[in-house]
Amino acid sequence: MSRAILLGLFYCSIFIGTGVSLPYMPVWFKAHGLSGAQIGLILSAPMLARLVITPLLAVWADGFAIRRTPMILFGLASGLCYGLIGLVSGFGWWLVFWLLASSFLSTNVPLADVLTLRRARREGFNYGLPRGIGSIAFVLANIGMGAVLARTGPEIIIVWICGAGLLCGVAARVLLPPDPVHEGGERPGRRDRWRGVGELLRNRPFLLAVISSSLIQATHAFYYAFSTLLWKAQGLSATMIGLLWAVGVAAEIGFMWFLEPWRKRVGAEALVMIGGLAALVRWTAFAFSPPLWLLFPLQTLHALSFAAVFMGSLQLIERNAPPHAASAAQTISSAMSGGLFIGLATLASGPLFDAVGARGYLGMSLLALLGLLGAWRLSRARPVS
Numbered sequence: 001m002s003r004a005i006l007l008g009l010f011y012c013s014i015f016i017g018t019g020v021s022l023p024y025m026p027v028w029f030k031a032h033g034l035s036g037a038q039i040g041l042i043l044s045a046p047m048l049a050r051l052v053i054t055p056l057l058a059v060w061a062d063g064f065a066i067r068r069t070p071m072i073l074f075g076l077a078s079g080l081c082y083g084l085i086g087l088v089s090g091f092g093w094w095l096v097f098w099l100l101a102s103s104f105l106s107t108n109v110p111l112a113d114v115l116t117l118r119r120a121r122r123e124g125f126n127y128g129l130p131r132g133i134g135s136i137a138f139v140l141a142n143i144g145m146g147a148v149l150a151r152t153g154p155e156i157i158i159v160w161i162c163g164a165g166l167l168c169g170v171a172a173r174v175l176l177p178p179d180p181v182h183e184g185g186e187r188p189g190r191r192d193r194w195r196g197v198g199e200l201l202r203n204r205p206f207l208l209a210v211i212s213s214s215l216i217q218a219t220h221a222f223y224y225a226f227s228t229l230l231w232k233a234q235g236l237s238a239t240m241i242g243l244l245w246a247v248g249v250a251a252e253i254g255f256m257w258f259l260e261p262w263r264k265r266v267g268a269e270a271l272v273m274i275g276g277l278a279a280l281v282r283w284t285a286f287a288f289s290p291p292l293w294l295l296f297p298l299q300t301l302h303a304l305s306f307a308a309v310f311m312g313s314l315q316l317i318e319r320n321a322p323p324h325a326a327s328a329a330q331t332i333s334s335a336m337s338g339g340l341f342i343g344l345a346t347l348a349s350g351p352l353f354d355a356v357g358a359r360g361y362l363g364m365s366l367l368a369l370l371g372l373l374g375a376w377r378l379s380r381a382r383p384v385s
Contacts, residue, residue, distance in 0.1 A: 014105060023142055024154075025043070053107075054110070058111070079166035118179070119179070136253060209316035210317065214371075216371035216375075217341065219368045251303035277304075282298055282301040
């Protein structure tokens with residue numbers, strides 16, 4: 001079996017867990033008596049804490065000789081913590097173990113990205129192939145759990161995500177190659193690893209790349225939180241809403257699998273700018289509740305507003321970070337885009353929705369414009385490549 005497929009199967013082991021935990025854990029918490037405010041606090045806690053926790057975990061992971069070793073431990077630890085959610089009782093315990101489980105599992109994603117990018121460059125395959133396989137697993141897990149919940153109670157959610165976390169740990173051992181953390185085989189001390197983080201935080205192009213891409217990724221917060229409610233208010237059926245979501249994910253996968261030659265020609269900065277422009281167009285149009293016939297082509301822009309920005313940011317982060325800080329660089333980027341920025345945007349989306357309904361998308365358009373300007377400035381600072 002090819003290396004790209006093996007890496008894709010590892011991404012599957014991560015996303016079959018998140019494909020269930022993200023949309024369905026609110027169902028479990030609600031069934032156990034938590035209020036909407038409590039559920040929102042639990043769900044947002046890992047996002048907001050990710051800026052601190054994931055770099056800490058990444059620096060610790062860089063102390064190992066083999067890349068997959070900490071990934072095995074993170075997978076097993078996430079499964080254990082997910083399982084403990086089902087064994088303890090009370091808001092405080094659930095908050096603690098949800099925070100830990102989500103942090104462990106989410107840290108495996110940027111670590112897998114570092115490994116996959118290096119292998120893709122060395123062996124000549126498209127990085128988007130394994131990552132796209134993971135996206136398919138996310139969708140299938142989401143749909144599958146929906147069908148299961150129609151026939152059984154919410155306790156199955158805990159069983160599933162606990163098993164998925166443990167599977168991720170096993171998959172890291174079985175599917176990932178024994179690549180060294182550092183190409184030269186050296187194992188820098190803790191002080192040297194933290195020095196690499198300090199270098200990153202003083203690296204202006206790196207910070208501009210992270211902030212620009214994070215702003216554009218954060219524009220999806222209002223869409224993730226309230227698009228279903230807004231489409232229902234427009235009179236769309238649950239089947240049609242599901243189809244609209246599927247179109248967005250299909251466009252994302254198609255971009256990762258089939259547009260690799262175009263992506264290489266365009267260059268990283270241009271990809272982020274194109275994605276920012278697509279986000280600006282998409283959310284501005286959504287703010288005016290477009291008709292169904294227009295929603296479908298707008299949903300295909302997910303290939304640019306999400307996938308193009310994601311792929312471009314991976315290149316930018318890798319290029320602007322020194323090799324000895326590659327893990328920390330990708331995890332800081334992940335913590336900003338998938339944590340702090342989208343966490344804050346999610347918190348702001350609730351009041352926007354209550355105050356202005358669909359017009360809240362215009363707040364996301366503003367974030368897209370800021371990210372677009374940042375990417376433009378980065379492209380002016382150095383040649384597109």
